[in-house]
Structure formats: C-alpha cells, structure tokens
Amino acid sequence: MATHLDDPRVIEFDVRTDEMLVNMGPQHPSTHGVLRLVLRTDGEVVSECIPHIGYLHRCAEKIGENLTPRQWIPYTDRMDYLAGMNMNLGWALTVEKLLKYQLPEKAKHLRVIICEMNRIASHLVGMGAYGLDLGTFSPFLYAFREREKILDLFELACGARLTYSYLTVGGATHDLPSGWLKQCEEFLDQLLPVIVECHALLTTNSIFVKRTAGLGILTPEMAIDYGCTGPVLRGSGVDHDLRRDGEDRYTDMYDGYAFEVIVEKDGHYPKDHEYPAVPREAILGDCWHRFYVRMLEVMQSIDLVRQAMDRYSTAKGDFGTPVKLTEKLPKGEAYLETEAPRGQMGFYIVSDGGTIPRRVRARSSCFCNLSVTHELTRGCLIADVPAIVGSLDVVMGEIDR
Amino acid sequence: MSGEAFLDTLKKRFPDRITGANFEAIDPWIEVAPEGIVEVCTFLRDEPGLQFNLLNCISAVDYFETDPKKAAKADFQPHLELVYHLWSLPNKTSLVVKVMLPRWQDDVVGQIPEVPTVSGVWSTADWHEREVYDLSGVRFTGHPNLRRILCPEDWVGHPLRKDYEMPLEYHGIRGR
Numbered sequence: 176m177a178t179h180l181d182d183p184r185v186i187e188f189d190v191r192t193d194e195m196l197v198n199m200g201p202q203h204p205s206t207h208g209v210l211r212l213v214l215r216t217d218g219e220v221v222s223e224c225i226p227h228i229g230y231l232h233r234c235a236e237k238i239g240e241n242l243t244p245r246q247w248i249p250y251t252d253r254m255d256y257l258a259g260m261n262m263n264l265g266w267a268l269t270v271e272k273l274l275k276y277q278l279p280e281k282a283k284h285l286r287v288i289i290c291e292m293n294r295i296a297s298h299l300v301g302m303g304a305y306g307l308d309l310g311t312f313s314p315f316l317y318a319f320r321e322r323e324k325i326l327d328l329f330e331l332a333c334g335a336r337l338t339y340s341y342l343t344v345g346g347a348t349h350d351l352p353s354g355w356l357k358q359c360e361e362f363l364d365q366l367l368p369v370i371v372e373c374h375a376l377l378t379t380n381s382i383f384v385k386r387t388a389g390l391g392i393l394t395p396e397m398a399i400d401y402g403c404t405g406p407v408l409r410g411s412g413v414d415h416d417l418r419r420d421g422e423d424r425y426t427d428m429y430d431g432y433a434f435e436v437i438v439e440k441d442g443h444y445p446k447d448h449e450y451p452a453v454p455r456e457a458i459l460g461d462c463w464h465r466f467y468v469r470m471l472e473v474m475q476s477i478d479l480v481r482q483a484m485d486r487y488s489t490a491k492g493d494f495g496t497p498v499k500l501t502e503k504l505p506k507g508e509a510y511l512e513t514e515a516p517r518g519q520m521g522f523y524i525v526s527d528g529g530t531i532p533r534r535v536r537a538r539s540s541c542f543c544n545l546s547v548t549h550e551l552t553r554g555c556l557i558a559d560v561p562a563i564v565g566s567l568d569v570v571m572g573e574i575d576r
Numbered sequence: 577m578s579g580e581a582f583l584d585t586l587k588k589r590f591p592d593r594i595t596g597a598n599f600e601a602i603d604p605w606i607e608v609a610p611e612g613i614v615e616v617c618t619f620l621r622d623e624p625g626l627q628f629n630l631l632n633c634i635s636a637v638d639y640f641e642t643d644p645k646k647a648a649k650a651d652f653q654p655h656l657e658l659v660y661h662l663w664s665l666p667n668k669t670s671l672v673v674k675v676m677l678p679r680w681q682d683d684v685v686g687q688i689p690e691v692p693t694v695s696g697v698w699s700t701a702d703w704h705e706r707e708v709y710d711l712s713g714v715r716f717t718g719h720p721n722l723r724r725i726l727c728p729e730d731w732v733g734h735p736l737r738k739d740y741e742m743p744l745e746y747h748g749i750r751g752r
C-alpha cells in the first residue's frame with residue numbers, strides 16, 4: 176500500500192528515529208540478480224534509495240571492439256538473458272543497417288515469430304518473479320511451466336535454451352524444423368487459459384492489488400525525462416511502441432500486422448473488456464499498471480505470433496543467408512533501437528571500413544528504467560521497495576553488460 | 577523539416593556553436609562545439625517543431641590507433657567523439673548530436689577532457705554521463721554526482737580508451 180511520510184492516517188510516522196543506512200542486496204532474493212540498493216531509512220520509511228550496479232560488468236563493449244559483428248552475437252545473448260532472441264535481433268538489425276542489407280520476406284516473419292515468442296517467455300518470468308517479490312509462490316510455478324514449453328520450442332529451432340545466437344546478421348542460422356509451427360500453434364492454444372488463470376492469481380487478487388495499486392507512481396513527464404521505455408513508459412500512459420513508431424528497418428518486420436499499442440487511452444486499454452477491469456485503487460503509472468501492461472502484451476504477442484505463422488508459411492524466399500563471419504563493413508556508423516520486452520534496446524556500431532568495428536555500444540533499456548528508482552522510492556516503506564523495483568522488471572545482465 | 581532548413585535554423589540561432597553537419601550519413605548528425613552543448617540541447621528539446629524530448633544514448637568513441645604503423649595511415653587525428661542519440665516522441669524522428677573532444681585536456685596525458693553536463697536537460701544523461709566518465713574518461717562539468725558507475729570506485733583507468741591497459745593486479749586478484 177502506498178504510504179508516504181506526510182500521510183496523516185499513520186500516527187507512527189510522526190515519531191522520528193535516527194536515520195539508518197540499510198544494504199539491500201547484492202544477494203537479496205528480490206533484487207533480480209546482483210543489484211545492491213543502499214537505503215537511507217527513518218524507521219520503516221525510506222528517505223533515499225541509491226542503486227549500486229556493476230556487479231555483472233564484463234565490458235562487453237570492449238570485447239566487441241575485438242570481434243567481428245557476427246562473432247559478437249553470443250555476447251548479446253548474455254545481456255538480457257531472459258530475452259536473448261530480442262537482443263540478437265537488435266544487434267543483427269543494426270549491423271544490417273550499416274551493411275544496407277535487405278532481408279527476404281520469410282526471414283522477417285521468422286524473426287517476428289521468434290521474437291514475440293521470446294517476449295512471452297520473458298514477460299512470464301517477469302510476471303512470476305514479481306509475484307515472488309510480493310510473497311506469492313504459485314504464479315511463479317505456473318509461469319515457469321509455460322516458459323519451459325517455449326524453451327523446448329526454441330531448443331527444437333536452434334538447439335539452445337537460454338543463449339540462442341539464433342537470429343544473426345543476414346537472417347537466422349537455420350530454418351524452423353518441420354512440424355515446428357504445428358507444435359507452436361498447439362502451445363499457444365493451451366497458453367490462453369493459463370494467462371486467464373494468472374489474471375485470477377495476480378491481476379485481480381486483492382492482496383496483490385493492495386500491494387501494488389497506487390504505489391510507485393511514475394508520471395509521464397518523469398518517465399520521458401529519465402528515458403524510461405517499454406512497458407514502464409506505456410504503464411504511465413505514453414503511447415509509444417517502436418514496433419509501430421520505430422525506424423523503417425524495424426517497423427518493416429511488422430508491416431501489415433494488426434496490433435494495437437498496449438496503453439491506456441481515456442481510461443481504457445485496447446480490448447480491455449476481455450480482461451479483468453482496472454481496480455479503483457490503481458492510478459495510471461503505478462506498479463499495478465506496469466504489471467498489467469506486461470500481461471496484456473503477452474496476449475498481444477500470442478496474436479502476433481499467430482499472424483506471423485500464417486505469413487511465414489506462405490511467404491516467398493528463405494530464412495535468410497547469414498553473412499560471412501568476416502564480412503567487410505563499410506566505413507560509417509549506425510544506431511538502431513528495437514522494442515525488446517523490457518524497453519528499447521539500442522545498438523550502435525562505428526566502423527572504419529575493416530571487418531572489426533571501431534566501437535560497439537549497447538544502450539540498455541533497464542539501465543534507464545532503473546535510474547528512476549530513487550524518485551519512485553522516496554518516502555515509501557522498506558517492504559514496498561521490492562514491489563517498486565520488481566515492477567520495473569530489471570535484468571542485471573543487461574544493465575551491467 | 578528538411579535537413580537543410582533545419583540546419584539553417586540552427587545556424588541562425590547558434591552561429592558559432594554548430595561546427596559541422598552531415599545529412600547524407602545513415603543517421604544524420606550535427607556537430608556542436610563543446611561549450612555550446614547545453615544551450616543547443618535545450619533548444620532541441622523545447623523548440624515546438626523539434627521536441628527531441630527523449631535522450632536515447634550517450635556514447636564516446638575513441639579515435640586512436642595504438643599501432644604506430646596503422647596510426648600513420650589513419651585518416652583521422654586522434655580525438656574523442658561524444659555521440660548523443662536523440663528521439664522526438666511527438667514527431668517520431670531521430671537526430672544525432674556529436675561533440676569532438678581532445679583525447680587529453682591540453683595534451684597532458686592523464687588529464688581527461690571536459691564538457692558541460694546535459695543532465696539538467698534530460699535526467700537520462702545522469703547515469704549515461706557517469707558511464708561515459710567511468711569507461712571512456714570524459715569529465716562532465718556541473719554533473720551532480722560524477723562517480724564511477726560500472727567499475728569499482730577505486731578502479732584505475734578508463735577501459736574503453738584504445739590505449740587502456742588492464743591492471744596487473746587489483747586487490748590481490750591477478751588481472752593479466
């Protein structure tokens with residue numbers, strides 16, 4: 176529940192005690208990896224929260240300056256390790272932009288299938304782990320059971336379950352195996368009722384609503400100022416999704432697909448009559464809305480995968496031929512952002528005209544999303560800190576790179 | 577607004593601040609003098625027709641060749657380039673702003689170059705500038721909290737410099 180220092184209902188907050196510095200993390204279970212939060216507390220109330228990051232830093236950018244772009248693809252997997260495919264895609268598209276490479280139609284639809292499937296898997300973990308942060312264990316098991324099936328499908332497609340390196344510069348490493356689409360279709364059919372169950376377990380659960388609604392309110396202005404993107408930005412009511420608004424090279428992939436950006440407009444989400452209603456306590460931009468946007472995005476992704484599978488099975492061309500491992504890069508630079516599950520993932524490549532780039536840069540979405548923590552946690556209770564940080568759904572591998 | 581018209585407006589407004597531009601590049605860019613970065617960025621953010629209200633990324637690119645043979649053939653003078661990637665949410669357009677800096681202030685090796693902070697224009701810049709300071713070694717003057725962010729606070733050197741050498745030892749851990 177959102178309780179602030181100036182809340183007159185709470186008598187306890189009139190009593191001031193000595194300030195104390197509390198370390199939350201880096202091993203705290205609800206910090207999603209090795210994130211350390213230093214809290215300055217006055218009793219139970221947090222007056223300041225300073226995130227300390229860098230525990231997973233391996234300077235992937237420096238490694239990228241010594242490898243060719245295709246050799247660097249495995250390193251992108253290890254950034255947002257819950258959405259490796261989306262990371263591969265971001266980097267592959269950036270290099271293709273520099274190479275001015277044109278993809279065959281079929282490869283584009285293949286990428287949509289794979290990336291949206293990975294988005295579902297990633298949001299399932301986000302949802303399950305968020306329940307875990309708030310003290311409920313069951314949704315986590317439900318989510319991981321479903322995610323497991325997606326990983327099985329990915330294993331069939333590329334042989335790996337976490338670090339795929341599947342989408343690569345010029346297309347993908349393999350085509351989808353025969354019968355894959357049918358299995359995927361079956362999976363999606365049985366996923367829908369599970370999501371409905373998850374809505375019952377979390378979205379409309381009164382304890383969950385009390386723990387998240389009205390807490391950690393991020394105004395649209397603040398979200399833009401801090402460069403928050405993805406569900407965090409849309410949860411604040413800003414209508415922006417790179418799949419619709421991004422650069423041509425990226426939006427081409429989604430050209431002709433029917434989908435609506437998941438954002439609240441005039442008090443309604445797209446197709447919200449099919450989902451649980453927004454509780455009265457929820458305020459736009461709070462933890463509950465960020466969670467809800469993710470849940471609706473799962474449904475949207477299911478729909479997108481279905482559309483992509485139809486197009487893929489009739490499309491011309493092939494799955495794309497990967498470029499040479501030591502493809503010569505033209506002199507120049509390119510920057511491209513894609514809509515990864517956690518926000519806009521940007522890659523930047525600077526080339527001198529050799530096979531190895533001069534500079535490689537990854538703009539992490541979680542890095543910007545996390546930088547707003549100190550604003551959101553000011554004046555909240557210690558117990559609400561995991562709820563707020565969890566609602567940002569950060570992955571430390573991506574922040575630290 | 578077309579590239580040419582946009583550049584004209586900018587040049588009229590800031591005659592001595594805009595030092596170059598390239599609208600033929602894959603991502604069109606303008607070059608701004610270091611001392612003018614804050615006013616140009618504020619203008620780009622607030623001007624009704626532009627509204628670059630989202631700062632996507634700040635990167636530093638080190639133009640330097642460690643190999644003397646390659647350095648002799650290189651078509652650039654050693655320098656650091658700060659690259660700001662901007663995005664306008666209302667207009668759905670992007671822009672790249674570049675700032676050229678010397679690799680070392682006053683050519684004194686070890687003295688890192690300085691540039692005014694834009695963290696007052698976009699709060700995103702706060703952490704991004706800390707990262708650039710940490711990894712590439714650029715001092716952002718006026719930054720509220722310029723500390724290392726990814727490396728430990730007592731780390732020596734700036735790893736994304738081309739001439740960076742990994743320390744032999746860090747608190748008893750072998751480095752090389």
